Amino acid sequence: xxxxxxxxxxxxxxxxxxxxxxxxxxxxxxxxxxxxxxxxxxxxxxxxxxxxxxxxxxxxxxxxxxxxxxxxxxxxxxxxxxxxxxxxxxxxxxxxxxxxxxxxxxxxxxxxxxxxx
Amino acid sequence: xxxxxxxxxxxxxxxxxxxxxxxxxxxxxxxxxxxxxxxxxxxxxxxxxxxxxxxxxxxxxxxxxxxxxxxxxxxxxxxxxxxxxxxxxxxxxxxxxxxxxxxxxxxxxxxxx
Numbered sequence: 226x227x228x229x230x231x232x233x234x235x236x237x238x239x240x241x242x243x244x245x246x247x248x249x250x251x252x253x254x255x256x257x258x259x260x261x262x263x264x265x266x267x268x269x270x271x272x273x274x275x276x277x278x279x280x281x282x283x284x285x286x287x288x289x290x291x292x293x294x295x296x297x298x299x300x301x302x303x304x305x306x307x308x309x310x311x312x313x314x315x316x317x318x319x320x321x322x323x324x325x326x327x328x329x330x331x332x333x334x335x336x337x338x339x340x341x342x
Numbered sequence: 343x344x345x346x347x348x349x350x351x352x353x354x355x356x357x358x359x360x361x362x363x364x365x366x367x368x369x370x371x372x373x374x375x376x377x378x379x380x381x382x383x384x385x386x387x388x389x390x391x392x393x394x395x396x397x398x399x400x401x402x403x404x405x406x407x408x409x410x411x412x413x414x415x416x417x418x419x420x421x422x423x424x425x426x427x428x429x430x431x432x433x434x435x436x437x438x439x440x441x442x443x444x445x446x447x448x449x450x451x452x453x454x455x
Contacts, residue, residue: 229385259442268429269386269445318385322441330376331443333385 227253229321231334238309238341246304246337248319254299255321259331260292263316275302309341346430351450354420362415362449364430369410374433376443377404377415379426386429386445389415425453 228251238244248258256277261269273294274282281294293305302321306313316338320331347365354360366375377389390397390404392413397404403416417424429448433441 231385257441261445268447269380271442271444274442316383320385320443330388330391331441333378333387336383336385338383 227251227321227323227332229255229319229332229334231317231319231337233337234335235338236340238339240310240341241308243305243307244309244339246306246317246319246339248302248304248321248334250300250321250332253321253323255302256299256324257322258296258302259320259322260294260302260304261318261320263318263336269318272304306339309339311341314339314341346432346446348428348430348446348449350447351452354417354424354451354453356422356453356455357419360417360420360424360451360453362417362428362430362451363412364414365412366430366432367411369432370434372434375404375406375410375413376431376433377402377428378431378443378445379424379428380448381423381426389428391433420451420453422453422455425451427451 230249232247258275260272263269271284272287275294275296277296283289296302316336318336320333322331374391374393376391378386379389380386390402392404405414427448427450429445431443
């Protein structure tokens, strides 16, 4: 099956700094990628839809100036958490959809655990 | 997006079949029924999907009610590696949703040896 990777797998940063998380589709081109975050013992919450070559579409309540998404190529989307605070500590997961798939099956990355101290 | 209702948790014995139910009474005609599962500290993994007919693959079977208001994911022989949170998700088959998946709370399946 299709493979999606994320880097880093975990990161610890200080409050006020910015952190960039990469999401790559390794064996297919993804025109659309999705970013989720997940707090402990909770379900995944969709943050935004990342479209190659255009602006991301953010879900209601997600601050677009805080969570910067860039999808500059067909295999890479990045999520930058700006001015991170402890409440941003979470498990961030990306996914990608194979273009042309009518069933919209998505392939998920392994996740990035962010801890803000 | 149409909502789904799943039991919070279920238990199973190893090597026995498991039936995971999902109610989706407000499903629309273009909604696909998707199942994903998430092992601890990992990203979700696709399990199976269907529209109207029952579906089988190497991982599981999906039984869809005739009125499509409910479905059941069937693991034929549970193993310890099947312990995970299973999510039943309705996906709009039209193009206006852009393919996004909205996760509910899911069912946490535990498998006893």
